[in-house]
Amino acid sequence: MTEPSLADHVAERDHWARSARGPLALVTTQLVEQPQPVWPVPGRWAPAPGGLTVTAEAADGIVVDGFPVDGAVLVAGDQAVVPSTVAFADGTAATVHGHTLRVWDPASDAVTRFATIARFDASPSHVTSGRFRATTGQEDRGSVVDAAGDPLVVAGTVSTEVDGAPLELLAVRSAVHHGVARLQLIVQDATSALPEDDPGSSYSMGRFLYLDDPGADALAADDSGAEVLLDWDRLVLPPCAFSFQFACPIPPEQNRIPVPLRAGERHPVDATGAVMH
Incomplete structure (x- = not known):
C-alpha cells in the first residue's frame, strides 16, 4: 500500500485527535x-x-x-x-x-478547545536511512514496556545517525496499520527537555516513529540487516500527550537521543496556540 502524503498524514492525525474515539x-x-x-x-x-x-x-x-x-x-x-x-x-x-x-x-472540553497539533517545519533533510537488524532468540526482550508496564515484543535494532550522533535504537512490533506490518520506535530527544512554551520544544515524555517492517529481508545472510527509511517528519505524539487518562510508555535508555529532532509533532494546541497538555 502506498504511504499517504505528508499533508494527508497531518490531516489524518488532526482528525484522529478530535474524533469520537480519539x-x-x-x-x-x-x-x-x-x-x-x-x-x-x-x-x-x-x-x-x-x-x-x-x-x-x-x-x-x-x-x-x-x-x-x-x-x-x-x-x-x-x-x-x-x-x-x-x-x-x-x-x-x-x-x-x-x-x-x-x-x-465527543463533546468534551478538550475536543472543543483543540485547534491542531503543532509541528516543526517539514524538510526533505528529515528523511534518513538506517539498518534494521532483527532480534533472534531472547536478547533485549522485555526491556521495553508499554504504558501499563507490560513488556513489548522487541523486534530488533535500527542503526542510524542524527546530526552526526550514531544511534542504535530499539524497535518493537506494532499493530498492523492499513494492512502493513510496522515497527515502532519510542524515542525522546533534546527537544523533550525544553519548556513547553519554547518554540523548539516537543512533548516531554517523548514521541513515536513508525516504520514499515522489512520482514525476512532483515535476516540477510551477511548480517548487515535491511535498509529502512526514517521519516522524522512523521514523528507522532503518544495518546498521553492529549489526556491525563492515558499513561505514557517510557522510552528505553538507548532511545533517548542526545541531539534535537526538530521534526514531526510537538504539542496539541488550542486556538491561541497554547499547549493543551
Whole structure:
C-alpha cells in the first residue's frame, strides 16, 4: 500500500485527535475491581469474566449492543470476538479493556478547545536511512514496556545517525496499520527537555516513529540487516500527550537521543496556540 502524503498524514492525525474515539474524547479511565458507580455515567459496574457487568434501570438510558439496559447486562471487553458497544443518553459512550471502563465524550472540553497539533517545519533533510537488524532468540526482550508496564515484543535494532550522533535504537512490533506490518520506535530527544512554551520544544515524555517492517529481508545472510527509511517528519505524539487518562510508555535508555529532532509533532494546541497538555 502506498504511504499517504505528508499533508494527508497531518490531516489524518488532526482528525484522529478530535474524533469520537480519539484521545481528546477520553474523559474517564476507571479500573473496576468491585461493584461500584463510575463517574460520569449512570449504572453500577462490576468485574465479570470477559469484561464488566452493568446494572441499571431503563430510566438510566444505558444502551448495550443496541438494547436498553433494565437489570444486569454483560459488557464484553475489547479482547472479545465481538466487543460490546455502550451508549448513554447524553451522547457519551464507553468501552471496556480488561476490567477497566473507558468513557468517551465527543463533546468534551478538550475536543472543543483543540485547534491542531503543532509541528516543526517539514524538510526533505528529515528523511534518513538506517539498518534494521532483527532480534533472534531472547536478547533485549522485555526491556521495553508499554504504558501499563507490560513488556513489548522487541523486534530488533535500527542503526542510524542524527546530526552526526550514531544511534542504535530499539524497535518493537506494532499493530498492523492499513494492512502493513510496522515497527515502532519510542524515542525522546533534546527537544523533550525544553519548556513547553519554547518554540523548539516537543512533548516531554517523548514521541513515536513508525516504520514499515522489512520482514525476512532483515535476516540477510551477511548480517548487515535491511535498509529502512526514517521519516522524522512523521514523528507522532503518544495518546498521553492529549489526556491525563492515558499513561505514557517510557522510552528505553538507548532511545533517548542526545541531539534535537526538530521534526514531526510537538504539542496539541488550542486556538491561541497554547499547549493543551
